[in-house]
Amino acid sequence: MLKKYLMAPGPTPVPERVLLEMAKPMIHHRTDEFSKTFAEASAGLKKVFNTKNEVLMLAGSGTAAMEAAIINTLNPGDKVLVVDAGKFGQRWKNISKTFGMDVQVIELEWGSSVDPALVENFLKSNPDTRAVMIQGSETSTTAYHDIEAIGRIISSRPDTIFIVDGITSIGVHETKMDEWGIDVAVTGSQKAFMLPPGLAFIALSEKAWKFCETATIPRYYLDLKRELKNQLESTTAYTPAVTIINGLKVVLDMMLEEGLENVYKRHQINGDATRAAVQAMGFKLLPTGTPSNAATGFYLPEGFEGGKFVKFMREKVGITYAGGQDHLKGRIVRVSHLGYHDAFDTIVAISGLEMGLSRFGVKFQMGAGVAAAQEILKNYIGE
Amino acid sequence: MLKKYLMAPGPTPVPERVLLEMAKPMIHHRTDEFSKTFAEASAGLKKVFNTKNEVLMLAGSGTAAMEAAIINTLNPGDKVLVVDAGKFGQRWKNISKTFGMDVQVIELEWGSSVDPALVENFLKSNPDTRAVMIQGSETSTTAYHDIEAIGRIISSRPDTIFIVDGITSIGVHETKMDEWGIDVAVTGSQKAFMLPPGLAFIALSEKAWKFCETATIPRYYLDLKRELKNQLESTTAYTPAVTIINGLKVVLDMMLEEGLENVYKRHQINGDATRAAVQAMGFKLLPTGTPSNAATGFYLPEGFEGGKFVKFMREKVGITYAGGQDHLKGRIVRVSHLGYHDAFDTIVAISGLEMGLSRFGVKFQMGAGVAAAQEILKNYIGE
Structure with a gap:
């Protein structure tokens, strides 16, 4: 399965x-x-x-x-x-x-x-x-x-x-x-x-x-x-x-x-949680200005083969992230928050990053990303 | 229903x-x-x-x-x-x-x-x-x-x-x-x-x-x-x-x-059956040259309100035929044979025409269209 x-x-x-x-x-x-x-x-x-x-x-x-x-x-x-x-x-x-x-x-x-x-x-x-x-x-x-x-x-x-x-x-x-x-x-x-x-x-x-x-x-x-x-x-x-x-x-x-205000707020929260998570894992966000709540891009470690990671996650784990385009090909991962996407989708996205990147040998404290996201998301679930 | x-x-x-x-x-x-x-x-x-x-x-x-x-x-x-x-x-x-x-x-x-x-x-x-x-x-x-x-x-x-x-x-x-x-x-x-x-x-x-x-x-x-x-x-x-x-x-x-040859033959047979049917009901075919097997158009009786008939059939009977476009608006009906359409779809199309046009007061021998179509279709069912 x-x-x-x-x-x-x-x-x-x-x-x-x-x-x-x-x-x-x-x-x-x-x-x-x-x-x-x-x-x-x-x-x-x-x-x-x-x-x-x-x-x-x-x-x-x-x-x-x-x-x-x-x-x-x-x-x-x-x-x-x-x-x-x-x-x-x-x-x-x-x-x-x-x-x-x-x-x-x-x-x-x-x-x-x-x-x-x-x-x-x-x-x-x-x-x-x-x-x-x-x-x-x-x-x-x-x-x-x-x-x-x-x-x-x-x-x-x-x-x-x-x-x-x-x-x-x-x-x-x-x-x-x-x-x-x-x-x-x-x-x-x-x-x-x-x-x-x-x-x-x-x-x-x-x-x-x-x-x-x-x-x-x-x-x-x-x-x-x-x-x-x-x-x-x-x-x-x-x-x-x-x-x-x-x-x-x-x-x-x-x-x-749902109410359009709630739709926008949901995207904001899932974006905030993901940004907090990848930073807690030690990665640098791609946006240097205002981040979009459509997706969150972050840099992979120098020399890391991003293309292989994205392909492994999609084909073997079942999670489709986006990689980078043009000169960012292989250097970044983008995680979407768009549309039909709730708090637990965000948890899955981050957990997939943690377990997958860890298997690929990237060092960070396991669970730090999920925990950082949960600190934000917990304030909104059940509301 | x-x-x-x-x-x-x-x-x-x-x-x-x-x-x-x-x-x-x-x-x-x-x-x-x-x-x-x-x-x-x-x-x-x-x-x-x-x-x-x-x-x-x-x-x-x-x-x-x-x-x-x-x-x-x-x-x-x-x-x-x-x-x-x-x-x-x-x-x-x-x-x-x-x-x-x-x-x-x-x-x-x-x-x-x-x-x-x-x-x-x-x-x-x-x-x-x-x-x-x-x-x-x-x-x-x-x-x-x-x-x-x-x-x-x-x-x-x-x-x-x-x-x-x-x-x-x-x-x-x-x-x-x-x-x-x-x-x-x-x-x-x-x-x-x-x-x-x-x-x-x-x-x-x-x-x-x-x-x-x-x-x-x-x-x-x-x-x-x-x-x-x-x-x-x-x-x-x-x-x-x-x-x-x-x-x-x-x-x-x-x-x-199905085989492309059989796909074409199916359209041909349903076209032939429909053309035979509407002619048996006394209507004149719209094509004067080679008829297409995509659909069959025929003229309604002079003065007949085709638009009302097509609307009645669609909304009250459940059959969507096409009427005419531009100067043929209200004057013709077009019955499709396209795509996912078998012999019994053709029978339904013709039966709908017979019962519907009869209710709208058009005179023809009830059943003549279906019978004419069946004479053609019977040679192919079960093949």
């Missing part, structure tokens, strides 16, 4: 209630039955995004929504600022370059959170910047950027929009799209929304919808104006990912039953 | 074995476990497409793959020929126009199958045509186009590619991509592949891959060269639709266990 524990920052475990919902016989998408589910899911998404605007659903992965954010609002030659502090910052850069933007970059060490003043100063010197792109949580480094502060800086500028990849922040950290001045917010189904991958979400502010009016890059599948027209009537321009949307309705029911 | 029967041409019923496979706990996509499933699914797809080239999987609906077909192979200003004989022919036209092609059209009455000589003559007069686009089966009219004959015409022309929307023909009618000279073949998960929507497939011939070398339209999410590089190593550029791909592996096992 090998029980499986999915502890990587996406895809995340799907609750049994949602698996069973999605295992129901297929239904047709051009029906009142589906439109009702769609409308309910849509209303729930608005609550999570904290927006009065439509949150559009696209059949595709998060990258499709990132591309949609750019090609629907900007034009070739537009000056854009990308905060690049990890693999997904680089994705904003790559997509923008693909479509001919004039890409300016604030490049940071992996693990950093950007100082909002850097963005403010850039915009003062470059008032012709059409968009600022960033991650809420940079999944590759498990660092969080202060999108509230940056949003408030950009919101006073009528000719600049703020585009946020919230793929591992929305549903994890409270995100007040409208109040903070986020103009385009993007996320996907397989993170905080606890669903299989294949469904992406994107919401635009009124300012961003105005940008769409002058955006000339040809688009068809990812044409957001066409989707808006359809989705306002609780349908989609093209065949939607019916099953995942049916699951989404159940997920949103679960999140709203 | 209201049992549900999904008889519209997509989404189609998903076999229980596949629903249960997809209800298993989520797995991570960057693992040997998933890559093994991916590789097996990929090998199965090649058998259905009859191609030695890769069949790429994209997280998106069929329209995403249609757009990918165009933007990866063609350039703005390219002369393209679209065979427009229904709603999905129009989609080729719309996507091509969106990306600036010089769109030439062979426009046909809805229900017709194109005469391949029309395409041949066009290409003789327009040797600079870069692509011909068509549907294998035009879902809106249930007519089949002779893509083999057209493929053979185009295959001798090195500067013209043949792009086929096989969304309701691949897996229904035998499709020999390589032998017939199809350069780009596209389909989706929710038709013959008996899966939920959200996964699209696209395969390119060597000739089409050469066209990609000179194609300049910017593309990121739908960049097929990047996908090819990844998918040759049994992974994907962006997070794939994990659940549906796991289901695909099971579907392909089922199709190959």
